Amino acid sequence: MGCLGVHFSIPPGQGGQLWDGDEAARAFVAELKDQWDTYYLQETGKAWDAIHRCLADGTLAWAGGDWPRNGAILGGEPMYLGADYIIMFADEDDVAQIADGLDGLTMAWFRDRFATLAAHGYQGHTDEAAFDYTWHWFELMRAFYRKSADEGRRMVFTADQ
Amino acid sequence: MAVVSYPVTHLMLTTEDVDSLRRLHAAGHDLAVLARARELDADAAEPLRTELGWAEIDSSLRGYYLIHAGESVFGRRDFDIKVLDAGRVASTGAALAAVSRDWLRERFTERVLQELPGPIQRPSGPGFDEVWARFTRLTGFFARANREQRPVLFFSPSRFWRPPRVEPGPDGKPRVIRPHYRPQDYTVDTNATRTLPADGGSWAFDADLDERDGVLYSWTEVDRFTRGGRTWVRMTVGSSEYYIDVENADGRIGRIEAVDPLIAYWIARRGDKYPVVLED
Numbered sequence A: 001m002g003c004l005g006v007h008f009s010i011p012p013g014q015g016g017q018l019w020d021g022d023e024a025a026r027a028f029v030a031e032l033k034d035q036w037d038t039y040y041l042q043e044t045g046k047a048w049d050a051i052h053r054c055l056a057d058g059t060l061a062w063a064g065g066d067w068p069r070n071g072a073i074l075g076g077e078p079m080y081l082g083a084d085y086i087i088m089f090a091d092e093d094d095v096a097q098i099a100d101g102l103d104g105l106t107m108a109w110f111r112d113r114f115a116t117l118a119a120h121g122y123q124g125h126t127d128e129a130a131f132d133y134t135w136h137w138f139e140l141m142r143a144f145y146r147k148s149a150d151e152g153r154r155m156v157f158t159a160d161q
Numbered sequence B: 001m002a003v004v005s006y007p008v009t010h011l012m013l014t015t016e017d018v019d020s021l022r023r024l025h026a027a028g029h030d031l032a033v034l035a036r037a038r039e040l041d042a043d044a045a046e047p048l049r050t051e052l053g054w055a056e057i058d059s060s061l062r063g064y065y066l067i068h069a070g071e072s073v074f075g076r077r078d079f080d081i082k083v084l085d086a087g088r089v090a091s092t093g094a095a096l097a098a099v100s101r102d103w104l105r106e107r108f109t110e111r112v113l114q115e116l117p118g119p120i121q122r123p124s125g126p127g128f129d130e131v132w133a134r135f136t137r138l139t140g141f142f143a144r145a146n147r148e149q150r151p152v153l154f155f156s157p158s159r160f161w162r163p164p165r166v167e168p169g170p171d172g173k174p175r176v177i178r179p180h181y182r183p184q185d186y187t188v189d190t191n192a193t194r195t196l197p198a199d200g201g202s203w204a205f206d207a208d209l210d211e212r213d214g215v216l217y218s219w220t221e222v223d224r225f226t227r228g229g230r231t232w233v234r235m236t237v238g239s240s241e242y243y244i245d246v247e248n249a250d251g252r253i254g255r256i257e258a259v260d261p262l263i264a265y266w267i268a269r270r271g272d273k274y275p276v277v278l279e280d
Helices: A022-035 A048-055 A092-103 A107-115 A128-150 B015-026 B030-043 B054-061 B086-097 B101-113 B128-147 B205-210 B261-270
Strands: A005-010 A041-045 A085-090 A154-160 B008-012 B048-050 B079-084 B152-157 B165-168 B174-179 B219-227 B230-237 B244-249 B252-258 B276-279
Touching: A005 A022, A005 A128, A022 A085, A022 A154, A041 A048, A041 A128, A048 A107, A048 A128, A085 A092, A092 A128, A092 A154, A107 A128, A128 A154, A128 B261, B008 B030, B008 B128, B015 B030, B015 B079, B030 B079, B030 B152, B048 B128, B054 B101, B054 B128, B079 B086, B086 B128, B101 B128, B205 B252
Parallel strands: B174 B276
Antiparallel strands: A005 A041, A005 A154, A085 A154, B008 B048, B008 B152, B079 B152, B165 B174, B219 B230, B230 B244, B244 B252
């Protein structure tokens, strides 16, 4: 199944390979996936697309919307420039800011944003079941950011396209 | 009691190690006991670490064989640190050696696999083969320790909830000391939900929440939201940090679901009134 999003939290000081080019970045992510340490990863299924749109400006643009809310999915440093994959990196300071930025968001706010997605070109479902699915993954992702921020960790987000 | 896995370490000690731990404990230096236990753990040549399967082994043996016995050398409730002298090691080893695979399977089936009363079931754990493999490692460890006449240290974070505490920081201002996230600390205790209806309530929803005889009277509402077109109430009980979601299904209690431990952690953290420091 394609287009599945995963956040990996990594210790400070790790992730240097992400700056060594596309191949090294893919290899680094492949290693994280091989390890599949469920304590330090959080899946977002296919919901990452809608989550990012809700947190940003309704689009999938990397720079859309306001920091730090828009940083949770696509707002860090893009580390892979191929079209087949997304690898984003956020350092420990970014992770702390993003966690703080997500903490105050309510379901009502998220629901309002979700209702506007179709107008911004989102082609997925926007019915109640789709909202429940998106909110479910958002809540887990937000909690994962809090845990990672509490532990002073960095974040790598990946999704295949 | 919920069967939720948690890490347990058994280490072989020397009599000097035991004396040192006893002395520190007798002098009230619990932090030093903890530090020493960690040091011994880090330096141990052949520590036996059992996380997956420990709770199942414990549940299966409880009441038949005493595997938690030993002399406590730690006064706080967030860790369980016990010393088993050579005599206790011998009796524990003998007891474990007497347990057959069939006998353990029977207890495992009765105590771990059976459906619990109430709407929340225990989280899925390892199957019997995995538990038996862990158990035989434990048996082997005690047999070795007994042959070598070595005392043993039992070292584990508390199996119970480890509450955060507020204490002054170096600057004199209050801060919250909270253990690192561990799913077990935020997992619903199935004992607490035994009396909740598994097949829906019979009273009016609000009566079950608000009236003294209502099944949810002792629970505290922390949030109310709509999901799947229905109202859900998120609740916690006492001073715990786990949560359940209760569905209002046409004016009666409908489904009751456990909130994911990671989300429970987030909710708990949102409630912290002071800066938080994490500890192991």
